[in-house]
Amino acid sequence: DSGVTQTPKHLITATGQRVTLRCSPRSGDLSVYWYQQSLDQGLQFLIQYYNGEERAKGNILERFSAQQFPDLHSELNLSSLELGDSALYFCASSVPSSYNEQFFGPGTRLTVL
């Protein structure tokens, strides 16, 4: 158990819908990262938050957005869903350190029908 929690574990929805994925980092970790894992794209970095502020963006679509709240939990919002958005979405957290060891949650499996 990494100490990072993600809800829900599974999510099945239809095209055009909007969903919210939730992540709680390990106690004391200020950084939260979101990654997408799909068969065709592999593991791709989406976005990073540090202590409530957006720190870095990766290959995140404009239809996707995220935020980190004062209690440090984070939410990833996916809207106007398409079939191709079906994937595993991971959240990771890390302590501020020089080498940025990241701890991953169990993931949310999103299926868009």
Place this chain on the structure above:
Amino acid sequence: AQSVTQLGSHVSVSEGALVLLRCNYSSSVPPYLFWYVQYPNQGLQLLLKYTSAATLVKGINGFEAEFKKSETSFHLTKPSAHMSDAAEYFCAVSRGTDKLIFGTGTRLQVFP
């Protein structure tokens, strides 16, 4: 730009045999390197990390990796495979307080 290449998307070994999973990196700055393991329907678990303290890094479950700057490699090894080692293994690189850039993964199969 940083990148990671994992040679071999599938590796099969017999139980008790040596495991060797290959990873080569590209980085314009001294990298931090990681190996993660993913068991079916689970998240990623950190096996080991290179942070420039020592070139030979020991991780969990008997795995180790050696950082070779001249070869830009960080191959993962285990002297004797166990059935429970069957999983997908990812090599990753970062510059520090930054995103992880992952390789495409290597699926390890262990045969009895």
